[in-house]
Amino acid sequence: MSADLHLRIVQGLNKVGLAIKTNGWNEAARQRLSPAQAQILSVLFARGPLRLGQIAEELAVTPATVSDAVSSLVKKGLVIKKRAADDARALSIQLTRAGRAQAVKTAAWPDFLVEAIGTLLPEEQVVFHRALVKMIRTLQERGRIPVARMCVNCRFFRPGVHQDPDAPHHCDFVDAAFGDVGLRIDCADFEPAQTSEAWQEWLKILPGSQRRCSEDLPQQAQMEKGDASNA
Ligand code: SF4
Known part of the structure; x- marks a missing residue:
């Protein structure tokens, strides 16, 4: 009985996770961002300037994945690389003004999820x-x-x-x-x-x-x- 319930909860979480992921992809695509780029903007918005490795750790992805996405965000004028305040040899990634405005939209919780929780x-x-x-x-x-x-x-x-x-x-x-x-x-x-x-x-x-x-x-x-x- 309990093992069945565990399985159903896992299945349920899977469905919710799929809905969140699909919505995230669609929303990112609407904003002309890849899912990784959208996630990086959200993390920088919540945490402030971070180094590449810190972003990778936060998102549980490889530094190479973050590096590619950050390069694209730099080209779009949404982030800049600056010397880290605590270590002149290290670079930190920061949002630009445009990046901050974009992050506000990206970080907004999807209405469909808020509505579902409201039920x-x-x-x-x-x-x-x-x-x-x-x-x-x-x-x-x-x-x-x-x-x-x-x-x-x-x-x-x-x-x-x-x-x-x-x-x-x-x-x-x-x-x-x-x-x-x-x-x-x-x-x-x-x-x-x-x-x-x-x-x-x-x-x-x-x-x-x-x-x-x-x-x-x-x-x-x-x-x-x-x-x-x-x-
Ligand atoms: S996470 Fe820490 S600082 Fe923030 S509300 Fe909780 S106890 Fe306070």
Whole structure:
């Protein structure tokens, strides 16, 4: 039963991923950009000037792929290469004014996705958001994606330190309390935590956390498989 559900969730994610990818390609083509060029503009818009290797790391692609796409963006006048502020021997890639304007359009979330999420009940959105945070963290721990700039990875995150059930966490950067609905997935003020202590703490206080956490998933799945074959 549970293995079937895992499979259906994977299939569902695949469908959503396909819709996002197809929309991204179409939108990039409409703006006369390749998908890689559009992604680079979005990353530079969110993160500011970056070196080639940093962009490659962020997008989980090779430096050669980024280099080709950046050359095209330079020709289009959307980015420029400049000496990096912290190392005169290195180059950083920056948006031009035209590139910034283009990035604003590129970074806009597709309406179809916002509409689809809007059809979920508020409580479904909360569970979905929490589940996404857990999945992203797990993928990142297994080296499948780069480290996301989210609260559960951040040195400023202090989970469960307040009594208020709607705002039990604290962000030391802005010095404010917040709840799970406020957990950021891509925060400009993020700084990486040196330990996984906050993440572990957050997992412990999740609703139903005693039943399952990321560490016991493979073992649990194995047991469920065994149960199913014994039934
Ligand atoms: S700085 Fe950003 S990522 Fe870090 S805890 Fe605060 S809101 Fe979250």
